Amino acid sequence: MQVPTMLEIKNLHVSVGERKILNGLSLTVKAGEVAAIMGPNGTGKSTLAYVIAGREGYEVEGEVLLDGENIFELDPNERAAKGLFLAFQYPVEIPGVATMTFLKAALNAQRSARGEAELQTPDFMKRVKEAANKLGVTQDMLRRPLNSGFSGGEKKRMEILQMALLGPRFAILDETDSGLDIDALRVVSDGVNALRSSERGFLVITHYQRLLDYIKPDTVHVMAQGRIMKTGGPELALELERHGYKEYIGEAA
């Protein structure tokens, strides 16, 4: 049986003003696949994540299909309701907005956009509690305003908690390993691995091979100069760890 394609990026060009960031990037991720994108700093990895999620401020050409549907016509919240999730490299602090209030608003906004009934409070609380326990998210963190005063590790755990609650079809993890110590890395990776399923795809963006020891990718893509330079299996990540990105950066020079 053929595995369906979940995310398909076709010849994506992105620029901000005069500056070209993505330069004809194409990539396909199948259902159940964990695809890793590795690349040097400043090569447009985070831009790729933002553009897929629908952030404003970019001039964009090309197509991004989620389950065969072009999502470029959709607002970010509509993309989220279709099952797209972005775990931010730098989760935003929102003082004044209680974490629980935010979680409930996000969950119910997505449910109502899909025509599903809103979750009642007891059911919602139960789900949060379960997910929080698994990720070592304390009650104290849940009581605080969203991400306010959280350490880097706490913010990343909160991202994965949100992912677990929202149960996306396709998740993009943007440098989720940055700012994590080994213990936190393990907790976060376990959280991601628990969500792996044949019904869900992942795009894991990282600078270091380290994360891929914990979240084992099916495919590895080397990104440099705004496009995918090479595609392979997990062995490609190890090769990069040994030789660095020189050969891919040098190509343009």
Place this chain on the structure above:
Amino acid sequence: MEARAAADLALELSFKAMKEKGAPALRESAWQAFLRKGLPNKRVESWHYTDLRGALRSIAPLAEASQPAPSLKRNGEALRLVILDGAFRADMSDVAAAPGEVAIQSLRDALAEGDAEVMKALAPQGAATEDSVVALNAALMQDGVVIRIRAGAHVERSLQIETLTSGATAQSVFTRSLVLVGEGASACIEENYRALAPSGAQENSVLILSVGASAKVEHIVHVEPQSDDGVRVTSLLTKLQERASLDSLCMIEGGGLLRRQIFAELAGEYARVGFDGASLLRGKSHADTTLVIDHAAPNGKSREKFRTILDGESMGVFQGKVIVRPGAQKTDGGMQSKALLLSDGASMNNKPELEIFADDVVCGHGATCGRLDADQIFYLEARGLPRHEAEALLLEGFASEALDAISDDAMRDRLAERVRVWLAEREARR
């Protein structure tokens, strides 16, 4: 010039009428103090952003107490004290329900009685003596409520002073209330300002709050929306003795011209104050919060946290001055004012000031003014919230930061609900 003369004449007529109503010496000296400066215009530094003289070109006649008592909805469980159209209304108030350690009388009765402690406390003091509007209030005070809380008393129920106007036509209202909190006592004082009819009232109200040594007071003010031609100045004059503590919070819903001024003197060592405020402004609202915190003794602590949301063509003003007197060592002061502008036509003036005459103090201030944060909006959108919901959540969060200090959940919820209503109205107008 002619309009100005007409206003001065009208005020003089009001003074002549009120001079006969008790406390002639206090009124006369206050009137003289007022005459030296007159109604403030923009040339008066502390009134630079609010032209009160311009707004009061035409002075409305003094309010007259009349009418049978209108029926009022209750706000929570507080013990209610009603001042309607410039007159204390015993018939609408819960005076009889007050606990034994709380003595309540109308200002009118207190002036007739002339108790020395009350008369002394009613006179302007500290930095407020410089303000001609506070002086005018003392000269023209019509009525108010005088509350004395016995030393050591722990008053369970909040005491709510409701200042209401009901007239169908514009009227001037001058109320002056006094709360004396005895040593070691604790209480919650609420103030609620509301117009029962959209009449363009001109209101000048003063609350004098004297907090005895080691006493603890929570003070919550809610200024409900007023009509576009309304003019309101509310002044809080407070003085804290040693180890006294005051948490004062004000929520302002705009309309017309509004100025809230706070004059706080930390007279005793280890006194602490917290002033917070949330203002929601739209249309052509003009709302000015001006405060002077005077650290006169060592080891005092003051915190101010103000949040203003401005829409339409509204204008906000925040002026905060923290004074640290010579010898007021180890003062710890922190002031913060943040404003969010939702429209191109709205504007905000932030003016924090520190005057420090002691060398061992920690004082800081911060003032920001800007738009909703694009990163925050995108974050919420990426989690599935439509843009307008994302904005509403951020605005609610922004305003509620100033409400966090309220200890009573029901009261905080009540004010938070007002924020939600305001935001829903904004959404409905779009």
